[in-house]
Amino acid sequence: MLDMVDIGSLTEMAAAKKTTADGLKSIALGVGAGLGTIGPGIGVGYIFGKVIESVTRQPEMKEEITSIQWLGFALTEAIVFYAFIFGLIAFFL
Secondary structure (H helix, E strand, O other): OOOHHHHHHHHHHHHHHHHHHHHHHHHHHHHHHHHHHHHHHHHHHHHHHHHHHHHHHOHHHHHHHHHHHHHHHHHHHHHHHHHHHHHHHHHHO
């Protein structure tokens, strides 16, 4: 037979389990968003480095290179938003 102390401890254990699960979800969201931004960060740096190199070699093509640069930048940055949105979906489900 369960008395009041046992029921209270079961309630505390259930609350602690929920808090632990929420904490682990928060950590997973932070790690996932952080890891999801490393690759695009490297990619954006690579894009701009190559644009500087290309314009230095062929200054007459600056306009065409710059337009391609912004397309590559936008597509690379979209990956960051995908990682963040997927992390939020996993956090709230």
